[in-house]
Amino acid sequence: xxxxxxxxxxxxxxxxxxxxxxxxxxxxxxxxxxxxxxxxxxxxxxxxxxxxxxxxxxxxxxxxxxxxxxxxxxxxxxxxxxxxxxxxxxxxxxxxxxxxxxxxxxxxxxxxxxxxxxxxxxxxxxxxxxxxxxxxxxxxxxxxxxxxxxxxxxxxxxxxxxxxxxxxxxxxxxxxxxxxxxxxxxxxxxxxxxxxxxxxxxxxxxxxxxxxxxxxxxxxxxxxxxxxxxxxxxxxxxxxxxxxxxxxxxxxxxxxxxxxxxxxxxxxxxxxxxxxxxxxxxxxxxxxxxxxxxxxxxxxxxxxxxxxxxxxxxxxxxxxxxxxxxxxxxxxxxxxxxxxxxxxxxxxxxxxxxxxxxxxxxxxxxxxxxxxxxxxxxxxxxxxxxxxxxxxxxxxxxxxxxxxxxxxxxxxxxxxxxxxxxxxxxxxxxxxxxxxxxxxxxxxxxxxxxxxxxxxxxxxxxxxxxxxxxxxxxxxxxxxxxxxxxxxxxxxxxxxxxxxxxxxxxxxxxxxxxxxxxxxxxxxxxxxxxxxxxxxxxxxxxxxxxxxxxxxxxxxxxxxxxxxxxxxxxxxxxxxxxxxxxxxxxxxxxxxxxxxxxxxxxxxxxxxxxxxxxxxxxxxxxxxxxxxxxxxxxxxxxxxxxxxxxxxxxxxxxxxxxxxxxxxxxxxxxxxxxxxxxxxxxxxxxxxxxxxxxxxxxxxxxxxxxxxxxxxxxxxxxxxxxxxxxxxxxxxxxxxxxxxxxxxxxxxxxxxxxxxxxxxxxxxxxxxxxxxxxxxxxxxxxxxxxxxxxxxxxxxxxxxxxxxxxxxxxxxxxxxxxxxxxxxxxxxxxxxxxxxxxxxxxxxxxxxxx
Numbered sequence: 001x002x003x004x005x006x007x008x009x010x011x012x013x014x015x016x017x018x019x020x021x022x023x024x025x026x027x028x029x030x031x032x033x034x035x036x037x038x039x040x041x042x043x044x045x046x047x048x049x050x051x052x053x054x055x056x057x058x059x060x061x062x063x064x065x066x067x068x069x070x071x072x073x074x075x076x077x078x079x080x081x082x083x084x085x086x087x088x089x090x091x092x093x094x095x096x097x098x099x100x101x102x103x104x105x106x107x108x109x110x111x112x113x114x115x116x117x118x119x120x121x122x123x124x125x126x127x128x129x130x131x132x133x134x135x136x137x138x139x140x141x142x143x144x145x146x147x148x149x150x151x152x153x154x155x156x157x158x159x160x161x162x163x164x165x166x167x168x169x170x171x172x173x174x175x176x177x178x179x180x181x182x183x184x185x186x187x188x189x190x191x192x193x194x195x196x197x198x199x200x201x202x203x204x205x206x207x208x209x210x211x212x213x214x215x216x217x218x219x220x221x222x223x224x225x226x227x228x229x230x231x232x233x234x235x236x237x238x239x240x241x242x243x244x245x246x247x248x249x250x251x252x253x254x255x256x257x258x259x260x261x262x263x264x265x266x267x268x269x270x271x272x273x274x275x276x277x278x279x280x281x282x283x284x285x286x287x288x289x290x291x292x293x294x295x296x297x298x299x300x301x302x303x304x305x306x307x308x309x310x311x312x313x314x315x316x317x318x319x320x321x322x323x324x325x326x327x328x329x330x331x332x333x334x335x336x337x338x339x340x341x342x343x344x345x346x347x348x349x350x351x352x353x354x355x356x357x358x359x360x361x362x363x364x365x366x367x368x369x370x371x372x373x374x375x376x377x378x379x380x381x382x383x384x385x386x387x388x389x390x391x392x393x394x395x396x397x398x399x400x401x402x403x404x405x406x407x408x409x410x411x412x413x414x415x416x417x418x419x420x421x422x423x424x425x426x427x428x429x430x431x432x433x434x435x436x437x438x439x440x441x442x443x444x445x446x447x448x449x450x451x452x453x454x455x456x457x458x459x460x461x462x463x464x465x466x467x468x469x470x471x472x473x474x475x476x477x478x479x480x481x482x483x484x485x486x487x488x489x490x491x492x493x494x495x496x497x498x499x500x501x502x503x504x505x506x507x508x509x510x511x512x513x514x515x516x517x518x519x520x521x522x523x524x525x526x527x528x529x530x531x532x533x534x535x536x537x538x539x540x541x542x543x544x545x546x547x548x549x550x551x552x553x554x555x556x557x558x559x560x561x562x563x564x565x566x567x568x569x570x571x572x573x574x575x576x577x578x579x580x581x582x583x584x585x586x587x588x589x590x591x592x593x594x595x596x597x598x599x600x601x602x603x604x605x606x607x608x609x610x611x612x613x614x615x616x617x618x619x620x621x622x623x624x625x626x627x628x629x630x631x632x633x634x635x636x637x638x639x640x641x642x643x644x645x646x647x648x649x650x651x652x653x654x655x656x657x658x659x660x661x662x663x664x665x666x667x668x669x670x671x672x673x674x675x676x677x678x679x680x681x682x683x684x685x686x687x688x689x690x691x692x693x694x695x696x697x698x699x700x701x702x703x704x705x706x707x708x709x710x711x712x713x714x715x716x717x718x719x720x721x722x723x724x725x726x727x728x729x730x731x732x733x734x735x736x737x738x739x740x741x742x743x744x745x746x747x748x749x750x751x752x753x754x755x756x757x758x759x760x761x762x763x764x765x766x767x768x769x770x771x772x773x774x775x776x777x778x779x780x781x782x783x784x785x786x787x788x789x790x791x792x793x794x795x796x797x798x799x800x801x802x803x804x805x806x807x808x809x810x811x812x813x814x815x816x817x818x819x820x821x822x823x824x825x826x827x828x829x830x831x832x833x834x835x836x837x838x839x840x841x842x843x844x845x846x847x848x849x850x
Contacts (some may be wrong), residue, residue: 009010015591027205031238031246034212035253047291050087051076052223061098065144066182069107073147074185077336081189083226084266088118100401109140110147117151126156138507146175150190153784157197169194188217192233199237208237227268232273238692239277247277268294272305275312275765284316298329307333307341315347318354328354440642483821505536533667534582535575537693540617541566547582548603551589560593561600571572571607573693580664583621587657587792588684592623599624599681617670619686637662660705714832715740719761722746723753723776724768729820733766750779756788769798769809777812791841793834797822 046613053075057573060071072095079088092111097109110641120128136148150174156165169190172358174188195210200622215230219508222230235250239759251273258270274290291313298310351372356362483517487506495503548564585603592601604620628636637658665672670688720742724730730746737744737771747753751774753765765783767776776796783789796809799820815837816830 007308015404021057027208027241028243028246029236030212031243031250033209034215034234035246035249036354050079050084050223050225053087053225056223057094061094068142069110070185073110074108075116076110077147077189078226080114080118080408080755083122084225088111088114100227106144107143109144110343111142112136113151114396120151120155120514127758144170144275146179146186150186153190153602154193155425157193158425160200162197162201165194169197174832184217188214188222191217195233195237199240204237204241208241211237217742222260222497224257225263225266228254231257235273236539239280241305243419244277247280251277266393268297268305272309272312275309279312279316284319287312287316287322296468301332301336302340304341306338310352311344311347314351315354318358321358323355323358336369336689340523344594359785378662384667388727462738469499469789512529531576531582531667533664535691537573537575538578540574540576540581540607540690541570543578543581544585544603544619547585548589551593555601558593558596560596562589562603564603564605567604567606569607570615571692572616573608574617574690574694576688576690577668580668584661584664584686585621586688587661588619588621588686590685591657592621592625592682595764596623596625596681613692615690617688617690619688620683621685622681624681625804627678627680627682627732629678633674633676649791666770681744714835715742715828718742718763719763721756721760723748723752723765723779724770725749725771726768729797734824736822736827740828748773750774750782753779754782757783762792763838764793764795764831766797767814769796777809780813791838793838795830795834 055074056071060068060075060160063071072091075091076095078090079091092115094113098104099111105160116128116132125739133148133152137145137152140148148640149168152163152699153172156162156168172190173187176183176190191210195207195214197207198204198210199207211230213232215227215234231250235247235254237249238250251270254273255270258266271290271294275287278284278286278290291309294306294309297306298313301307301310310329312335314326314333317326317329330348335346336343336464399765444683481508487503498612527818534798545564548562552562589601589603601621601623604618604622606618608618610616610617662672665686668688670686673685673687675685676680676682680740699707720737722730722732722733722744723746725748734744734746745756745762749771750767753767769778776798780794780796783792783794794814796814796817797819797820798805798809809817814833818827818830
């Protein structure tokens with residue numbers, strides 16, 4: 001009794017929940033309403049050869065994504081369910097071809113599912129294995145899971161696992177309803193499939209309600225063959241419920257639709273339905289009449305449906321007393337293979353009972369009828385018991401789930417109460433946090449203001465420092481220019497050895513002062529981030545060899561052996577900043593010679609190729625000088641630092657060279673290391689990474705021509721205007737250039753220079769920048785505005801050597817820049833280049849005029 005109650009509760013729960021709710025109207029009235037809804041009084045012309053399915057398939061192929069997937073499922077499912085073998089095979093192959101072309105694994109999984117489902121339905125529901133269900137329900141994505149779920153519900157119902165079928169159907173219904181319009185065809189088929197499960201359980205009204213919902217979902221957009229199947233199922237269920245009048249109305253509509261379509265398979269099902277209703281009306285003559293068109297099929301039945309129809313005819317013949325014909329059908333039934341259809345032994349007993357009764361063997365008939373009743377009752381009880389057991393297990397499982405859910409809800413309520421109590425504490429903490437955040441914001445605002453002021457002061461200090469360096473550079477270089485220029489001019493005169501030695505001391509002291517000034521400027525530019533590395537293609541081996549060669553006179557004078565060697569193969573041309581590489585190597589070589597009184601200084605270059613057209617360069621400078629202890633090495637690269645006070649007294653220097661060298665090496669992606677032992681010597685090693693240069697033309701030789709050859713070739717007979725407010729500077733330039741037979745014209749400022757140019761023709765202008773009345777930049781701008789002087793070479797002479805100041809000179813119209821103190825060779829080289837460019841521009845202008 002307990003299990004009966006459980007079954008009743010579970011069936012009522014499924015029947016009364018959600019979309020499966022039953023109507024409260026009488027069954028006959030509901031069937032009449034359903035008849036009106038699905039068009040029982042309207043028979044449309046059927047599509048020719050299932051053209052509606054073909055059109056839907058072609059339309060789906062033009063879609064993509066889910067639209068294509070669900071559209072093709074609808075086509076394959078309809079052909080599969082109605083067992084239209086040829087069309088099904090063709091569309092399965094076509095869909096698989098599209099899936100493989102587009103690499104659509106989900107679409108190919110759909111084909112595999114429906115092909116297997118076709119074999120499953122036509123082969124007694126035995127094709128699917130556990131691994132197949134795992135693949136389609138768990139591993140092929142959410143869409144295939146829904147489609148496979150419908151097949152799974154049908155399968156579970158067929159093998160008598162009704163509780164699992166009902167539970168899965170309920171789960172799928174919720175998922176499909178959430179999918180919306182695109183999943184409506186699947187939801188309709190799910191209702192249809194679930195109606196079979198409820199019918200097997202004996203809930204005929206519930207089954208009928210699901211059939212009605214399936215018809216309502218797809219009535220506006222259903223295939224013709226699916227509509228026929230829906231009407232068939234409704235008629236069959238109405239007959240089982242005893243509503244024979246309604247069943248006959250639906251059967252009549254089914255007959256009209258079937259005859260209009262003309263499909264032999266549909267006609268066979270129509271004959272079976274007609275006989276089924278006639279049998280329930282206890283009208284055996286009508287049964288024989290319904291089955292008469294199928295007599296040819298029943299002579300040798302090869303399908304389960306034909307076997308069932310043969311049983312219907314055998315029973316009707318027996319009831320009509322046609323014992324011989326009934327016995328022939330009965331014998332044919334007993335010879336049907338079990339693989340085709342299981343024997344219906346209660347039906348056989350019933351037929352034999354009618355035959356015995358007609359032939360006068362009433363006792364035998366009664367005995368067989370009693371056996372039929374007992375067998376039929378046993379089958380019904382077993383099915384009922386199995387259904388109750390299934391439903392009981394399902395309900396107990398559901399109850400366990402509900403108990404677990406109740407415990408979770410209780411725990412959530414307890415947690416909610418705890419959170420409510422904690423919310424007060426949280427609110428207080430939030431208040432403290434808000435107050436703290438406000439205080440922090442005020443503090444940060446003040447800190448930001450102080451930081452901004454500090455940044456402004458730092459930027460002002462940097463600007464002031466740059467301005468100071470520019471002024472100091474100019475003010476120091478101006479007298480230094482006069483001193484070194486006069487000394488160079490004096491050295492070219494006929495002097496006694498003592499006088500020449502004194503002049504050389506003046507030049508050495510001036511050069512030392514110039515090196516110090518350049519070091520301070522370089523260090524300042526590095527610290528300000530304004531010194532840039534400018535790599536160009538060049539021969540690193542030649543650059544290093546020439547620099548070492550330049551120190552050979554110094555080494556010979558000290559009695560020290562100075563050598564340069566290349567370890568391994570030459571690296572070819574590399575990308576490097578030649579000025580800065582020479583500066584670094586010069587610092588190391590000059591230091592090595594300075595601190596080595598006897599022995600040797602060795603310079604070695606080695607290059608090691610690396611990945612990506614890069615080369616690792618190692619420059620090694622080793623000497624046998626005084627060496628250093630560990631404490632001295634630790635502070636060696638600090639600015640203005642030397643070994644000790646005695647080093648400064650004995651060897652001189654400012655302590656800036658190595659600091660600048662280290663910073664330059666780091667800017668060139670390198671590192672510098674030192675190893676030293678006091679009294680033995682020191683080894684400085686520079687390692688840098690350089691890029692391999694592309695194939696380019698050879699650079700001009702660094703050696704170049706001598707100053708005398710430059711002067712003789714370029715300056716002879718030229719008129720040069722010298723513009724400088726400082727008489728000493730003009731005197732220095734005159735001493736430099738007079739030996740080269742050029743004519744010099746002098747001017748004291750920019751305005752004076754413009755006046756001179758109005759009356760005298762010159763070939764080149766040497767223009768000082770900082771002058772009273774009118775500076776050199778303004779004078780140059782005015783010159784460039786006059787077409788007569790647009791191509792006149794102008795060389796800026798200035799003690800300003802900052803990169804920004806040099807750019808200002810070039811922007812004003814100067815052709816080149818020469819820094820003070822003026823080096824004679826550099827000046828002659830620049831003048832030669834400017835005059836050559838002027839000649840080239842004049843020649844181009846004359847050709848253009850022609």
